Amino acid sequence: MQRGFFISGVASKMAENRLDNITHNLANVNTTGYKASRSSFKSILTDNLMGSGKNQQAASYLSMGSQYIDTKAGNLQQTGNPLDFAIVADGYFQVQQTDGSIALTRAGNFTLNHEGNLITQGGLAVLDDSGSPINLPQGQVSGTNEGMIFVNNEQVAQLGLVTLNNPNDLKQAEGTLLITSAGNTTPAAGNIVVKHGALEGSNVNAVLAMTEMVATLRSYESTMKIVEQYNQLSGQLSSNVGKIQG
Numbered sequence: 393m394q395r396g397f398f399i400s401g402v403a404s405k406m407a408e409n410r411l412d413n414i415t416h417n418l419a420n421v422n423t424t425g426y427k428a429s430r431s432s433f434k435s436i437l438t439d440n441l442m443g444s445g446k447n448q449q450a451a452s453y454l455s456m457g458s459q460y461i462d463t464k465a466g467n468l469q470q471t472g473n474p475l476d477f478a479i480v481a482d483g484y485f486q487v488q489q490t491d492g493s494i495a496l497t498r499a500g501n502f503t504l505n506h507e508g509n510l511i512t513q514g515g516l517a518v519l520d521d522s523g524s525p526i527n528l529p530q531g532q533v534s535g536t537n538e539g540m541i542f543v544n545n546e547q548v549a550q551l552g553l554v555t556l557n558n559p560n561d562l563k564q565a566e567g568t569l570l571i572t573s574a575g576n577t578t579p580a581a582g583n584i585v586v587k588h589g590a591l592e593g594s595n596v597n598a599v600l601a602m603t604e605m606v607a608t609l610r611s612y613e614s615t616m617k618i619v620e621q622y623n624q625l626s627g628q629l630s631s632n633v634g635k636i637q638g
Contacts, residue, residue, distance in 0.1 A: 406431070407612035413459075414605045417596045425499025425568045426594040428462040461562045461570060466498075466593040474533040475502045475510070477551065478592045480585040482559075484570070484577075486519040486552040487512055494519070496554065496577075498592050499568040504528060510541075510549075514567060519552040521581045526551075535588030539581055555580040 413429050420426040468478050477500035479485070484496035495516070502510050502518055510518040510526040517525035531544035539551035554577040556562065565571050 407608050407615060410608050411605065411612070414601050414608065418598065418601050418605075421594050421596045421598045421601070423499075423568060423594050424501045424591050425466070425497055426596065427498065427564070427568070427570065428464075428594075428596045429564050430460050430462050459563070460560065461564055462595060463559055463562065464595045466595040468587060468590050469593055470590050472589050473501075474589065475504065476500055476589055476591050477502065477535060477539075478587040478590040479553070480587060482555050483553050483580050483584040484555070486523070486554060486577075487516040487569070488519055488525065489516060489569075493571075494523075495565055495569040495571050496562075497568050497570060501591055514569075516569075521550040521552045521579065523552060535586065537585045537587070539584075539586040550581055551586065553580045553584055553586070554578060555584070 410431050413431055417428045463482075465481065468480070477485070479498060479500070484498060485500060487495050487497055489495050497512065499512065501513055503513065505511050505515070508527050508529065510528055512518065520526050526541070526549045528541065528548060529543050534542045534545070536542070539553050540547055541549040541551065556572060557576050557578060561576050562570050562572050
């Protein structure tokens with residue numbers, strides 16, 4: 393019975409975790425450059441407590457694995473905004489966080505602060521290919537497929553584009569920011585295509601996410617019913633064991 397309690401508890405926790413992911417993804421279905429977060433599970437092998445001696449059998453159950461990022465590209469949308477950039481295929485923009493560390497993002501809906509620095513919607517500096525914040529003079533901004541930025545037809549910066557050596561080593565930070573281990577990025581300027589005046593949308597499929605939510609809710613409800621049944625059995629055992637029938 394203890395085994396049943398444990399497995400049911402793990403199953404309900406898995407369902408809760410998956411629901412958290414789905415609701416977070418749905419909340420960002422219209423967020424530029426957002427990458428969906430997913431849950432992975434692993435199989436745990438254990439001894440079957442119902443068996444003994446030669447009749448003992450191996451059993452397994454699912455348990456929580458880890459979180460991972462769905463790196464599938466979202467749909468491209470033409471905006472015509474001179475400060476919008478979208479990466480085609482693999483690749484990421486580099487931005488500098490408030491603590492000085494570097495984060496990655498696919499959200500290219502940049503803007504300028506009062507000093508002329510190119511920044512994200514969250515106010516973080518966008519970095520060039522040398523790792524320095526990009527500063528743009530006043531004028532007409534244009535861009536190339538290689539990620540070069542021109543102002544009044546003069547090149548002033550090259551976007552600091554990178555690819556990942558191990559795409560699985562990617563974690564979600566705040567908003568559309570992603571972080572990875574040091575040394576997991578490779579400079580990619582000139583090797584990937586950048587669309588100027590366009591943005592990449594979220595890669596969350598709202599219809600699929602809603603379907604997953606309904607299925608997960610049903611699974612959670614079924615699991616909680618099993619837990620309730622184990623509770624009832626446990627109560628019966630506690631009240632009846634030790635009583636003398638007569």
